[in-house]
Amino acid sequence: MRPREWRTDGAVELNVAEWDGSGPTAAVVHGLACRWQHVAPLAAGLSGTRRVLAPDLPGHGRSARTPHRYTVSAMAQATNALLDQLDQSEQPVVLVGHSLGGWLVLRMASIRPAAVRAVVVVDSALFPDELSPSTLQAHVAPLGKARPSMERMLASVDPGVLAALHCGRLTDGYDPHRVLPALEAPVLFVQADPDHGGHLTDADARRAAELLPHAEFVRIDGGGHNLPLAKSGALLAAIRPFLARAEPSMASAARPSAARRISERCTVSYLR
Secondary structure (H helix, E strand, C coil): CCCEEEEECCCCEEEEECCCCCCCCEEEEEECCCCCHHHHHHHHHHEEECCCEEECCCCCCCCCCCCCCCCCCHHHHHHHHHCCCHHHHHHHHEEEEECCHHHCCCCCCCCHHEEEEEEEEEECCHHHHHHHHHHHHHHHHCCCCCHHHHHHHHCCCHHHEEEEHHHHCCCCCCHHHHHHHHHHCCEEEEECHHHHHHCHHHHHHHHHHHHHHEEEEEEEEEECCCHHHHHHCHHHHHHHHHHHHHHCCCCCCCCCCEEEHHHCCCCCECCC
């Protein structure tokens, strides 16, 4: 099912893809130097039983350019405009973020806890202060070589976004030591395989568990950082049981076994 696209009102116009659904609303947020198409398989897989919104972040895709405001704080504020435009009956919402999008949804959930039903963070480096800009840029550089669609995504990114990354300003507003303990909604962290380029390390997962003891952690063995496109089936198999427990009115599901085989020849392993 192809989504429809529309634009938000407000100080920063966002281009948004929407999949229809009859249940609670979910917002799916892409990563650095991408656009909504990068998370489309994930968004489509979550639709049907819920309405799904996938915005282009500021400076990405068809959304507005906001020079000198490419920070987690400013992008989260702009993305929160989506929540402001929802009817009260559509809240609270589910937030799903990949990579940079994970930082955003954590920030959004920490400042608007009553508006958030559940949070899913997909392979975000949870402690970015330990990542050098050159490390992150090394991830961005090969994207355009992967497929023509990824090259088009990179071409649609404001150079100011990568400039903010290079100077270290991009992470302003995301402090995991403040954000994680402030979360009230159920949280699932999905970890890609560190041996295949995953950004969330085992050590950082353990550190996050100390800051957020009620969180759940899942690792997709054999899957690299690009889970929303490359391993969308495995990713959905990891997320759906968590959302079933977080949304008791939607469905009931038992906790999966410690490790089980799922689609695309990956295993999902619960770390805790």
